[in-house]
Amino acid sequence: MVAKSQIGRQKPAPVGVGRQQSSLARGANLDRFPALTGGFAGTRFLLTGFGVAEKFTVKRWWRKLKRYLGWRLKHPFAPYEDYYVHSVMKKIREGSGHPAIGSASRPVREHSELLEFLQKYGLQPTDVAVDYGCGSLRLGRAVIDYLEPGKFWGVDITDEFYKLGLEAMDPAWLQQKAPKLGVINPETLAKVKADRPRLIGSWHVCSKVPEARLDAYIGNIVSLLSPGSIALVHFPETAERRKLSGLAWASPRSLLEKVARSHAPKAEISFDALTDTEVDGIRQTLLVIRA
Numbered sequence: 261m262v263a264k265s266q267i268g269r270q271k272p273a274p275v276g277v278g279r280q281q282s283s284l285a286r287g288a289n290l291d292r293f294p295a296l297t298g299g300f301a302g303t304r305f306l307l308t309g310f311g312v313a314e315k316f317t318v319k320r321w322w323r324k325l326k327r328y329l330g331w332r333l334k335h336p337f338a339p340y341e342d343y344y345v346h347s348v349m350k351k352i353r354e355g356s357g358h359p360a361i362g363s364a365s366r367p368v369r370e371h372s373e374l375l376e377f378l379q380k381y382g383l384q385p386t387d388v389a390v391d392y393g394c395g396s397l398r399l400g401r402a403v404i405d406y407l408e409p410g411k412f413w414g415v416d417i418t419d420e421f422y423k424l425g426l427e428a429m430d431p432a433w434l435q436q437k438a439p440k441l442g443v444i445n446p447e448t449l450a451k452v453k454a455d456r457p458r459l460i461g462s463w464h465v466c467s468k469v470p471e472a473r474l475d476a477y478i479g480n481i482v483s484l485l486s487p488g489s490i491a492l493v494h495f496p497e498t499a500e501r502r503k504l505s506g507l508a509w510a511s512p513r514s515l516l517e518k519v520a521r522s523h524a525p526k527a528e529i530s531f532d533a534l535t536d537t538e539v540d541g542i543r544q545t546l547l548v549i550r551a
């Protein structure tokens with residue numbers, strides 16, 4: 261059964277996040293001001309454009325910037341991850357829904373995608389697996405179903421997202437499968453590590469992490485590895501770090517390899533293709549870390 265303490269009303273307290281200094285106080289790195297980094301579009305407009313498309317881009321950029329700055333003024337010391345949660349929950353509360361979180365969520369490809377890749381890397385029903393950044397369990401659900409009871413861990417920066425997912429699941433099935441869930445913090449990570457997960461998957465999460473937070477994100481994942489275990493980190497791959505939307509970025513594999521290697525110098529690090537397609541210079545790739 262999902263223990264109440266694991267899905268209870270915890271405040272988001274991501275590891276390496278709560279102790280963070282205010283982004284405003286730290287200053288200059290634009291990656292800490294994600295709403296600002298879309299500003300190159302605005303500059304382009306000022307330099308070149310009178311076209312409708314550019315005007316639209318500037319308007320959108322300005323709207324996003326105002327939204328982010330308004331939030332930042334009210335939460336000068338909050339970690340960036342809280343802004344992500346705030347933005348997603350605002351959309352859901354206002355009824356516009358979110359493609360990945362809550363009742364309107366749908367997989368980009370298949371519900372079974374995470375499970376299939378974990379199986380490709382050796383997952384057996386008796387293993388413990390982690391869905392790191394599980395959201396509303398839209399992909400985790402198939403993994404819960406495959407594993408023996410109590411072998412699934414879903415962790416996220418907030419409990420609000422997985423609670424939305426749990427609401428849509430059959431209580432009897434949940435009770436039988438007994439997934440373990442928790443908000444990412446040192447206590448939760450210690451509990452997950454104690455269960456010695458064999459596979460850790462993190463799907464559609466890396467893209468939501470600003471560059472300044474990649475170290476904490478990948479560091480947490482590496483901290484869960486033990487000899488013989490494997491982490492699969494899905495990310496949109498581009499030649500250069502690129503902003504994809506207000507809350508998403510694509511990365512070059514060299515950047516992720518560098519961060520992963522700094523945390524796991526002895527690990528075997530490789531890459532695998534999630535899909536065969538490349539759209540607008542973006543590939544869907546897996547960073548594979550073998551402890």
Ligand SMILES: C[S@@+](CC[C@H](N)C(=O)[O-])C[C@H]1O[C@@H](n2cnc3c(N)ncnc32)[C@H](O)[C@@H]1O
Nearest residue numbers: 360393394395398399417421463464465468477
């Ligand atoms: C697009 S959703 C994907 C959720 C789930 N993995 C899926 O595919 O359905 C992105 C998820 O990443 C989580 N997230 C964002 N930043 C994170 C971080 N620094 N560490 C862990 N999870 C994070 C969000 O809370 C959210 O649940």
